[in-house]
Amino acid sequence: MKRHSGPLVLGAVAYDAKVVTIWDGFRAWFETQGLTFDYVLFTNYERQVEAHFSGALHLAWNSPLAWIEAQRLAARQRRRVEAIAMRDSDRDLTSVVVVPARSSARTLGDLRGKRIGVGAQDSPQATLIPLLLLAEAGLEPGRDVEVVHHDVLLGKHGDHVGGERDAARALLRGEIEAACMLDANHLAFAQDGTLVSGATRVLAQTPVYDHCNFTVLDGAPAEPVARFRELLLGMSYDDPSVRRLLDLEGLKAWQPGRTSGYAQLERAVERFRFLEPWLAAVAG
């Protein structure tokens, strides 16, 4: 069996300057653990997924939407993808639909005919999953409600929080009747004063879903990938040499990958035919 030589190469999307700090830090730490590791940064997830399938990467730090893109592409090419690990904080997220405290809306149905502020078009948490919640409650986006996008850094799948913040501000200015956001951002905006205390109310909350994962394609070098996963799962928040990296990446512990938390996003992608243009372009 052919042995892998050279570094294990990860792809990640540069949604913020700190991404360099994070992966430089991981690279140095992996070196101390005997794993030769390197990374490539992309400006958007689509390019990362394409590079992954072209063989330029051994594994990819994928958004949930990028994971589904990889799944769809793999199905077409009769290949296999696997989610090998994720953050503890990637599990069991929810999104909320927020309305002004004085809004007369009591149920999602009351938003019929209203303007709904969402994040970037490709944000699972601030756009696709909340719009699915509306659609499954009988409000078809674009037909029964007007969708107002807040596109900050398209291609980054909503990793940049700016779109959600813009939606929250638009809600307070009265430009929209409801805003969709990740639960963690609702807490952050409440704490930093973006959402003025007492000025808004949560109208609805999605079921739980999962976020990012490390995606591996069949044919990846088994030994270093297994070592990578083993090292991740062994990282302890008690260890000061890795704590800073865990803090930067926003987790307390790595967990094994699971794919049971992507069902809502899959339904959203299916319902809104969201990936068809991209899949057509890649296949073309």
Next chain:
Amino acid sequence: MGVHTPRLDLGALGLERGAQLLVKHALRALPVGGTLEVVGTDPHLGLHLRTWARQQGLDWAAIPAGARLGRTAALGGRWVGAEQAGESVAGSAESVHELPPARWGLAARGARVEAGDLGFEFALDRKEVLWTERVGELYRQALAAQWDPAVAVDWNAPFTLPDEVEDAVVQVMTYLIENETAALLVPARFLARIHPHFREVLQLLAVQAADEARHIEVFTRRASMKRTALGLSTQGGQASLKTLLDEPDYALAFFLLSVLGEGSFLSLLRFLHAHAPDPVTARVAELAGVDEARHVAFALAHLKRHLAHDPHLRPRLAAAVEARFDALRELSGLNEEVFEALVLLAAGSFEPQAIARGHDAVLALKADMDAARRHRLEQLGFAPDEAERLSALHTRNFM
């Protein structure tokens, strides 16, 4: 069964207004695996507790009007392996470490420091070199003795000097300014390399640098009272000061600068105070002299302690004086301009008899400096003959 789950009622307080402080406090009282019920009336409480628990790595379960949180090892995990960085008050020998690790970084002495190493580098980190039990007391004295040039000096005091004497005062001030600049830069350069564990040393050296900044101000201001241009600056004078800036060793630099240089300046400032031809010159010399005495006392104190711990230091101090003498051998002594200005300043007029008196006063000043230097060298344990020899080698530039 029968196990009581503690309950925290937050009332109307939500996480958007700081409730997590109370929740964390209650969780810390529990062992890992313990659970806490958190309830309240904030409409967002359930949502925010769930999100916060996920971010904190805590277990979570919904209950009416709140959540049940499970304490995990993640809460407080940051403090595993944390270290106690000495004691804030330098009360006992152990409260200040002999060699504090660089990884403590900028942490306050007495703080509990999270484990980790950010790669701080503090070249000066040995208590043996830096410390004196008197440092706290000297710092408090320094603070109490701070003065405001605008208030402490009567800049409107009326006086008129003969042109030659005013020129002499301006020349002496010009010389003092460049010497005080060296006395500012030397501690400032070391200051940036000292481990912050030695807090009082940092504080005292910072005030010392500020003292020199103030001296530069008042000497500049006196020189500018009647003249638009300052006096002369010589290569010889600056070469002597440059050897102080070039000295990389903390103990040697403070020995040369503070014990020998600023020590000699104490005599000079007393001389200027006594012989000043005008009240402003007398006052600024007096004020600067009080500060310089403290700088000398600090250097003597830490060098005495250092000498008690390191028997090899005394010969190194002697060698430093010799090396500096050799380095400056090619240069003439105190520049003529400064010497003559001192004579004229003490004379107070251009009359021959006055000049003779001024000349005698400057010779007496040099003798006074020598005696004071020998006395301080003996305080540092040098034998009288060695003290005499080393004092004679001291730079003729005084500083």
